[in-house]
Amino acid sequence: MCGIVGILGNEAVAGPLVEALRRLEYRGYDSAGIATVENGSLDRRRAEGKLVKLENCLSEAPLVGHTGIGHTRWATHGAPNEINAHPHVSGDVSVVHNGIIENFRELREDLEKSGMEFSTQTDTEVIAHLIARTLKGGATPEEAVEQSLSKLEGAFALAIIFAGHDDLMIAARKGSPLAIGYGDGEMYVGSDAIALAPFTDTITYLDDGDWAVLKRDGAVIRDRAGRQVERAKVKSVASALMVDKGNHRHFMAKEIHEQPEVLSHTLAHYLDFSEGRVDRSRFDLDLGAIERITISACGTAYYAGLVGKYWLERWARIPVEIDIASEMRYREAPMEKGGMALFVSQSGETADTLATLRYCKEEGQHIASIVNVRESSIARESASVLPTLAGPEIGVASTKAFTCQLAVIACLAIAIGRARGHISEETENELVMALAKVPGHISTILRDESIFEKISHDLSHARDVLYLGRGVSYPIALEGALKLKEISYIHAEGYAAGELKHGPIALIDEDVPIIVVAPDDDLFEKTLSNIQEVVARGGRVTVLTDHDPDRIGADAENIISLPTVHPFATPLVYAVPVQLLAYHTAVFMGTDVDQPRNLAKSVTVE
Numbered sequence: 001m002c003g004i005v006g007i008l009g010n011e012a013v014a015g016p017l018v019e020a021l022r023r024l025e026y027r028g029y030d031s032a033g034i035a036t037v038e039n040g041s042l043d044r045r046r047a048e049g050k051l052v053k054l055e056n057c058l059s060e061a062p063l064v065g066h067t068g069i070g071h072t073r074w075a076t077h078g079a080p081n082e083i084n085a086h087p088h089v090s091g092d093v094s095v096v097h098n099g100i101i102e103n104f105r106e107l108r109e110d111l112e113k114s115g116m117e118f119s120t121q122t123d124t125e126v127i128a129h130l131i132a133r134t135l136k137g138g139a140t141p142e143e144a145v146e147q148s149l150s151k152l153e154g155a156f157a158l159a160i161i162f163a164g165h166d167d168l169m170i171a172a173r174k175g176s177p178l179a180i181g182y183g184d185g186e187m188y189v190g191s192d193a194i195a196l197a198p199f200t201d202t203i204t205y206l207d208d209g210d211w212a213v214l215k216r217d218g219a220v221i222r223d224r225a226g227r228q229v230e231r232a233k234v235k236s237v238a239s240a241l242m243v244d245k246g247n248h249r250h251f252m253a254k255e256i257h258e259q260p261e262v263l264s265h266t267l268a269h270y271l272d273f274s275e276g277r278v279d280r281s282r283f284d285l286d287l288g289a290i291e292r293i294t295i296s297a298c299g300t301a302y303y304a305g306l307v308g309k310y311w312l313e314r315w316a317r318i319p320v321e322i323d324i325a326s327e328m329r330y331r332e333a334p335m336e337k338g339g340m341a342l343f344v345s346q347s348g349e350t351a352d353t354l355a356t357l358r359y360c361k362e363e364g365q366h367i368a369s370i371v372n373v374r375e376s377s378i379a380r381e382s383a384s385v386l387p388t389l390a391g392p393e394i395g396v397a398s399t400k401a402f403t404c405q406l407a408v409i410a411c412l413a414i415a416i417g418r419a420r421g422h423i424s425e426e427t428e429n430e431l432v433m434a435l436a437k438v439p440g441h442i443s444t445i446l447r448d449e450s451i452f453e454k455i456s457h458d459l460s461h462a463r464d465v466l467y468l469g470r471g472v473s474y475p476i477a478l479e480g481a482l483k484l485k486e487i488s489y490i491h492a493e494g495y496a497a498g499e500l501k502h503g504p505i506a507l508i509d510e511d512v513p514i515i516v517v518a519p520d521d522d523l524f525e526k527t528l529s530n531i532q533e534v535v536a537r538g539g540r541v542t543v544l545t546d547h548d549p550d551r552i553g554a555d556a557e558n559i560i561s562l563p564t565v566h567p568f569a570t571p572l573v574y575a576v577p578v579q580l581l582a583y584h585t586a587v588f589m590g591t592d593v594d595q596p597r598n599l600a601k602s603v604t605v606e
């Protein structure tokens, strides 16, 4: 999703702006640009494609201004080309924007009637023209921005600079995230603290509806009603975080390999290994009082929630409803008071998830969230926050965040089950010990990837791939298919194995590889029957299992033997082989593994 930076500096800011934009690359983008105030005038450079193209433009024609804004654009309105790239300029105003202006058509018509000429297809250009028109009418920059913001509907994070004003930047947010950074006689604006980490660790997160006037000596923040407000300055840990690939070729590979470590951290946060118990104090929830749970999330985080539904119903005996956030936010579902609504999000900024959270809050639910970014909007708007300790996830395809989400939900299921009297002390001990072994199992799988490389080579020639699983393995099949399609661009679908014969079995022939997630649990025999049905129709099956391979025998083309895992913990372990299959297939295909086409890491628009 679009990334924003702004610097009021004491020397040329073009280089630092590009450095900050590089730290936002993980969000996904298709063009980039910067603008600075130079000798009182605005000047900008923009380029389609990756940041290196913008850097080439800048080395041919440098920008030397000390005040500037920068942007990585993930196209929503208009093609991803140089013309539509931000910053946009109108008269004395230059603006960068993340979000979607929903009433841009009406605003554009009105602006065109008053003689403003549009040169792009973007919704953002209306913001630049609105402010410029108000300035021409005699308003100060602050007045012009305030009046213009009141006309905008939709979501935005903005950074705005003005010709003739070297010591001024205005930032605003509604819906999309935005942070202000405090330096020594310098000020910064960024979509997140990671972007600002090279410059400062002192950050203020703007609240929804806030706008701020920045000068080099500080910021004055106003809320949506125009009242001056104080917002807390926090010390961000982002500066301490390593954002490099280590010895790996891609961030995704690094993040897959970090899983044993980050899962150990996450599990250790919620579990007391020596006692074999869940540390209930970590949940900040009245565990025994929860009567029903509604889970909502998007993409991979939704699949983590879907595993959670199986776990919470089976082990905690608590009713769970789950829906993808983009549907749930508009479904107007009636919700009985006294329920808990649980949101799962790596970034904590996903627009649909945040909107659903607000809906559930209005419906009187207790809001809890599982987030990886503790300072995110979703975390800040939740009554109870259950952090994942995955560290920053840079690859667009979620890997370690997913398994850490699963770890937290597994611990929550045990804690609720215990509090409701459905899990005995002995069972709690057994399940905790099962989770404790997960990092070791994953290390074993990661020791030798040759089998995954071999099968991925075959997958890289496929046009379609099917993933099958039952019970808790069904969401892992869905996740395997999502992982493959998002980074290799091969069409893939996940199905509940028992649903196959109700339609999807028609797809099966020798050209469609089928990956079956089949741990040795109480549904294994059922899954085996489905494998036989597929093989009988010429299907080429790869089975992921810890069952005796002889039992599967010649039915499968490939058997990937995995460590023996307690059935409760299988989703955490089986997530890794499907990640490896997707990763190696994408490497064979030569795609942009970390920043796949059309995708964004943090989806802050609907």
Ligand code: AGP
Pocket (backbone or CB within 6 Å): 298, 299, 300, 301, 302, 344, 345, 346, 347, 348, 349, 350, 353, 396, 397, 398, 399, 483, 486, 599, 600, 601, 602, 603
């Ligand atoms: C996963 O690989 C995805 N790129 C995507 O589905 C992601 O999980 C989804 O957009 C939700 O993001 P969040 O966890 O930051 O809310």
